Amino acid sequence: DTEVTQTPKHLVMGMTNKKSLKCEQHMGHRAMYWYKQKAKKPPELMFVYSYEKLSINESVPSRFSPECPNSSLLNLHLHALQPEDSALYLCASSQEGLAGGTGELFFGEGSRLTVL
Amino acid sequence: TQLLEQSPQFLSIQEGENLTVYCNSSSVFSSLQWYRQEPGEGPVLLVTVVTGGEVKKLKRLTFQFGDARKDSSLHITAAQPGDTGLYLCAGVPSTGANNLFFGTGTRLTVIP
Numbered sequence: 001d002t003e004v005t006q007t008p009k010h011l012v013m014g015m016t017n018k019k020s021l022k023c024e025q026h027m028g029h030r031a032m033y034w035y036k037q038k039a040k041k042p043p044e045l046m047f048v049y050s051y052e053k054l055s056i057n058e059s060v061p062s063r064f065s066p067e068c069p070n071s072s073l074l075n076l077h078l079h080a081l082q083p084e085d086s087a088l089y090l091c092a093s094s095q096e097g098l099a100g101g102t103g104e105l106f107f108g109e110g111s112r113l114t115v116l
Numbered sequence: 117t118q119l120l121e122q123s124p125q126f127l128s129i130q131e132g133e134n135l136t137v138y139c140n141s142s143s144v145f146s147s148l149q150w151y152r153q154e155p156g157e158g159p160v161l162l163v164t165v166v167t168g169g170e171v172k173k174l175k176r177l178t179f180q181f182g183d184a185r186k187d188s189s190l191h192i193t194a195a196q197p198g199d200t201g202l203y204l205c206a207g208v209p210s211t212g213a214n215n216l217f218f219g220t221g222t223r224l225t226v227i228p
Contacts, residue, residue, distance in 0.1 A: 004158075042204055042218035043159065056215065090158050102147045102166060103208035103216045107158030 003027050006091050006108035014116050015081060021111045023074040023091030031097045032074040033105065034066060035090040043090055049074060050097040081115045088112050119143055120205055120219035128225040132194050137222045139188045139205035148181055148188050148207040149216075159204055185210070195226045 004025045013019050023032065031050045035043035048056035049068040057066075063085075065077040074091055092105040120141045129135055139148070147166045151159035163172050165181035165188065172179045176199075178191040188205055205219040 006158075040221075040223075042221050044218075045215055048215070088156075092158070102164050103149055103206065104161055104164050105149075105159075105206075105216060106161065107151075110156070110158050112156065 004091055004093055004106050004108035006089075006111050008111060009109065010112045010114075012114045012116065013078065013081065015083070017081075018077070018079045020078065021076040021089055021091075021113070023076075023108055024072055025093040025106070026072055027093060027095075027106065028071075029093035029095050029106070030071060031094045032068065033092040033094070034074070034076050035092060035107075037088040037090055037110070039087075047076075048097070055097065078113075081113075083115050086113055086115045119209075119217040120207060122203075122205060122219040122222045124222060125220065126223050126225075128227065129195055131197060131226055131228050135192050135195060135224070137190045137192075137203055137224075139190075139219050141186050141207070143207075144185050144210040145207035146185070146210045148185070148205060150179055150188070150190055151204045151206060153202040153204060154200075159202075192224075195224075197226045197228050200224055200226050 007022045033048050034046040036046050037043045045058050046060045047066040052068045052071055063080050067075040088110045090110045091108045094105050120139055123138045149164045150162045153159040163179045168183045168185045170181045176193045180189045203222045206216045
């Protein structure tokens with residue numbers, strides 16, 4: 001069982017909707033990540049939070065808005081998405097930030113998003 | 117530009133066969149991981165290698181990190197249907213970038 005929990009597992013939304021993806025970890029990890037994965041492709045980094053501060057934003061459109069309320073929680077707020085944003089959104093955590101660390105990420109099971 | 121190239125991209129073999137997956141780059145990595153991902157699930161960490169030339173074994177899986185820390189291989193002995201999945205190598209660049217770069221992936225199917 002993964003120790004990173006993502007909800008919801010599946011989400012269908014229209015292009016005018018506002019929704020949120022949620023992620024929680026209780027391993028005491030200090031870095032959390034959002035990745036986007038399209039079918040048959042490797043995960044692509046979207047955002048990195050290190051010690052609850054946004055440290056990396058990989059030029060993600062503003063219709064995706066991350067939030068880290070505390071060290072255990074990570075949200076991804078979605079607004080005015082496009083059909084091409086349909087993908088598996090993966091949350092991950094690591095003990096520390098990647099730089100200087102081993103790069104070991106613990107992933108959640110993902111949230112499958114479909115934008116109609 | 118893809119930092120980590122995996123080969124082969126697809127592999128379909130019979131149960132009991134051996135296989136090797138390669139992960140190559142022109143960049144140096146401070147550490148390299150291998151993950152396995154099943155459909156609809158997140159990647160699961162299999163192993164981390166940090167020292168050039170390091171070899172790690174996990175039951176029937178053998179992982180090797182190249183001497184120059186630019187490449188890695190995964191060898192599976194006597195493959196089982198349960199080994200089916202997407203295998204991803206991933207590395208943290210030695211430049212200190214706060215990102216884990218994933219390889220292009222190898223989709224393995226083991227036929228019973």
